[in-house]
Amino acid sequence: MVLTKTYCLANTAGVLVARLIGPVLQRWQPLWDPAMWLDVFVVLRNTLDDGSAMSPYVELVEDTVVPAVQALEWKTTDSERVRRFLAQWKDTLPPSAVQRILVEVVMPELTAEVESWDPWDAWQANCCHLLLRQWMPLAGPLLESLCVTVRRKLERALREWDDAGHALLSKSNLNLVAPWKALFGRASWEEFVDGIGVVWHLEQRLRSLRITPPKQNDDAFLEVIMKWAPLVRAEDMARLLEAEFFGRWRHALRHWLLATKPATREAVEWCNGWGRAFTPELREDERVHARLEAGIDMVNSAAQGLEI
Template identity: 45%
Template sequence: MALLQPSFNGALLDKDDDDDSAGSYKCTNAAVAKMMRLWNYKDGSGLGAQGQGIIVPIQPAVRRRRRAGIGHRDKPYDNGLQVAPPLSPVEDDLDECREWEAVVGALRLERECHEKTLTLLREMKLHGDSSVETADALAAIVKSGEVLQGKRALGAWKAALPPSTVRYIVDKVLSPRLAVEAQQWRPSWDPECDDWLRPWIPLIGHLPESLYDVVESKISSAGHDIVRPWKDYFDPAHWELFARRHVLPELTRLMRELRMTPPKQTDSSLHMAMLWAPLLHAEDVLSILEETEFFDKWESALRHWLQSAKPSYGEAVAWCTGWKKLFTPELLADEHVLARLDAGAAMVDQETQDLDSLLGYSW
């Protein structure tokens, strides 16, 4: 590395060690500052012939949290509970945005339905369908496109169509096609039904009743990702029937097979059950929790762990908190559920006697 040449002018300016200008150099004393100025160093630049050195000092990557006491740990306990990270206040404020995105998605689906219906009717005309009903339906669909041009309320497009047009398209055009496609549908390939059903929902409202048996036979033993969309695709009465036949038994099975294994939960049955829970009424899920004695088993496992292994207060609270966060908001709104979970927290307070109890953890 080339050496910097001393500056004669700099030497004249800084001949006095007590010169105030030397004090302008940070993180050094007057003598060192004077020497650096003699070698043409400029305040605020980096060291080196080209000034390529770093300017900001390297900061330590890890610091202990202020006022952290004995037993403090920044790393969370690995208790095996699959819990999503808590929402920040900013994310909480996004709920309204998510609702708006859902509306925008539904409006976009209406436009897609209009385009597919228009294409289908035109293809029918090209293939020789000269019926008056098809011609009238095509004209109505073309005219309804005007509704899609500006701002509109959800459902305004279908409302702009004559009822006779909707009946003709649903009963005579779409239902026969859907019957064939339902037979050919493979849930694992198209779980959201994007290829055959979902685009028509704005027009047909829900799956035609004649196809319920076919669809039920295909999804009755399917997983959550395949069953979930059908809460919207079935009409409410048929979904209620399907849920009682298939979803409730699955949820009951998961809760009966659940095993609590503190300090690290290896059984994910409750996590899976809470995925199914939003598809059911909250009171039905609560009945299953009572029927399978979930809270009794949970308190028993917690008590045995506290008395035999004597975990730290922080670890015990983290375990209880992990279970609580698995529950859906609808279940946590129930006073009985909160009372049983709070009973577990009270048990931790009573059983743990180590130093962590002095730190005042709360959950």
């Protein structure tokens, strides 16, 4: 009986408060003065929130704060203001109210932005990525459907680019796709990379590399292959290097040691220079490390007059 009376009093209090402050909140501009009512609602939460899904406090927020935010005609250019409001109010609003604001207020604008996004528009290219990345901490799971749309657009754009005879592994394409890796999630990203054929194109570029000591490395190795390497699975990249690079690399080193007989220090530095050219992830790969160490061993054997 005591609990019932307590709930009824809290519920009645919530209704009365809503009637009192509801009209005032209609004139409130949450984006420009997010903290204006915050202290008041902190007190009301401590008084009216009983922890239930439909407590008097939840109903109060749904009837007052949420409509005030819904009344905003915000654009994505105001994203910082909306995020600041949610950041300040997040611990005071019920989770259901935060979710409702995200779904009913934020997502329609983000969806419109993604739907109108043109991957090849120089101004839009990074704006879309930056916009979604900014919203990831607050709206993470809700952004998955938008990332699907982005991925579809990227795949179509890159397919058209490749069909037109342009190099898929161009710098402009790298700048276009690389920022999305963190947003897609691992499984989706790997499917995307496989779908546009990045590994196949890397294989072709590796086959065309010129390894001619004492020249340190082919420019394409640093500017193309190692730039794209972090975007594919480390195991795929290590496999490609074993199949298409290290055999010719070892052959070139052996020919150089036998034909020119360079100074040991020069040959060791040549091997180490190639090692530094690899990404940190590849340098840590056991197969890559073993191949580079084998090159150093070959240099040491040649210096000792042993067969190589």
